[in-house]
Amino acid sequence: MVCFACFTVQAQPSEQAIQISQKYIILDSHIDVPYRLHKEWEDVTVATKSGDFDYPRAVKGGLNAPFMSIYTPASIGKSNQSTKTANQLIDSVEKIVATAPDKFAIAKTVSDVQKQFQQGLISLPMGMENGSPLQGSMENLKHFYDRGIRYITLAHSQSNDIADSSYDVRRQWHGLSPFGKELIKEMNKLGMMVDISHVSDEAFYQVLEISEAPVIASHSSLRQFTPGFERNMNDAMLKALAKNGGVVQINFGSSFVSQYANSWYDLMKVKRKKTENKYGIDSPQVKAFDEKYRRETPFPYATMDTVLDHIDHVVKVVGIDYVGIGSDFDGVGDSLPEGLKDVSTYPNLIQGLLDRGYSEEDIAKILSGNFLRVWGEVEAFAQKH
Structure with a gap:
């Protein structure tokens, strides 16, 4: 039984926490390495002086499957530059793998992640943050699927030709655009996960009405702790997401959790x-x-306990099967909580979960099991259709 009181996480993770971090797949569904490297290239196959991610720190933290975020700014969303940038970012992920094939591998399926974990490789699946690179084209959707994109965050900081953004007061579509509604169906057929992080509440509920496969929130936290912040999810949305069979991946950024x-x-x-x-x-x-x-x-940096409170709340409202981690490392700048400053710190989170009474089985679900279940169900739906 999980206790939902507040705890103080010990300074160093225990041997048990470290063992768990190495025993199970850790899948983080949103890390902004590609755009970081787009702005200034660094060789993340070795230790780097900047950023939140590199190979040595990932190994230390037990990170096995960081979803590489193929992010394009809203400012270029209405031009072909967004499509070009997305392809360049995918190129950069492929470059990482080509530079160190003994360390990294592209992952396009759940099976890829599982096999590569057994081989001691870090999988690099990819998700597209902001669907603008599609430029309203189903052909582009198929192109990016073929290149390895396995989820699309429909919008980002501004509404686009797919959906309204939670940050944009101009609700031009009152949810999804006509193209956006058709896009959800096509993503289901392809086996690409629909990501509702960033979209407006209206768009969220319309996605759930249309999608026949489970959906994800790749890097969102909870409005229970940030009242009025539409970017996060409220309890009604959590219940709707759980009914859909989806999963919310908790964002670590201090402004998301505090x-x-x-x-x-x-x-x-x-x-x-x-x-x-x-x-x-x-x-x-x-x-x-x-x-x-x-x-x-x-x-005012958040603490480890703040992030754990969000996980606790999801479990309290809808159960253990609908929560995971989507840190937003390399995407939230200097706003990460104390104790969760880079990809080497997942054992700290595991220690916090142990301290709050979570079983090893439940921790494994949070680390990757819940997300892999959803991804597998999306794959299975596509295979049948």
Whole structure:
């Protein structure tokens, strides 16, 4: 029986936690390595000085299947540049594998992940964050499926030609576009997971009405702890997702799991607006403002317990079979919680779960079992259709 009280996680993971991290597949459904490397290339097959991911840290943390996020910014969403960028990011993942085939391998199926785990390789499955690279084309959907994309986060920070974004006040579709509704059906037929992270509540419920296969939230947390933050999921959505057979993968970012951190960003944005309007969002003046603001108003990092509270809440509301991890490493900048700063720290999370009374069997479900179940069911649906 899991106790839902608060605990203090010990400074170092126990030998039991470390053993569990090496015994079971750890699948993290959202890590932004490709876009990080797109901005500035580093060889992540060896130790790197920056970022949250590299091979030595992944091995230390027991990470076996990090979904590489093929992310394209909303700012280029209405141009062919988004399609070009997505292909370039996939190229970069293939380059990682080509550089170190003794360490990494592309994974396109659940079976690939399981076989490569047995071979001692780190699997690199891929998910597309922001469906804009499809450019409204089912041919592009098939192209990206063939290249290895196994889920699509329908929208990102702005609404696109597929769905409304939770961040965008302009609800042009009131959920999904006509193309978006057809896209869900085609993704089901192909065996590609539908990801409802980032979309509006209306879009979320429309996805569940249309999809005949389970869906995922690849990197979302819970509105229970961040009231009013639509990017996260409320309890009604959790229940609907569980009824669908899907899974929510908890985002580690402090602003996703902590109301204090979330409000800190909101206040900074309000105070920064005058400087943005005068000099531009990417100006040196805005960068200087951010640095000064951080010095004078330190960021309230979340703790390990905050993240564990989100996992506990999912289990309390819908059960152990519908929660996993989607850290958003390399995607949330300097906002990761204490104790979960990079991919070497999964044993810390495991220790926290042990301290809260989770069994080894339940921990294995959270680490990968639940997500692999959903992925397998999506594959099975496609094979029958």
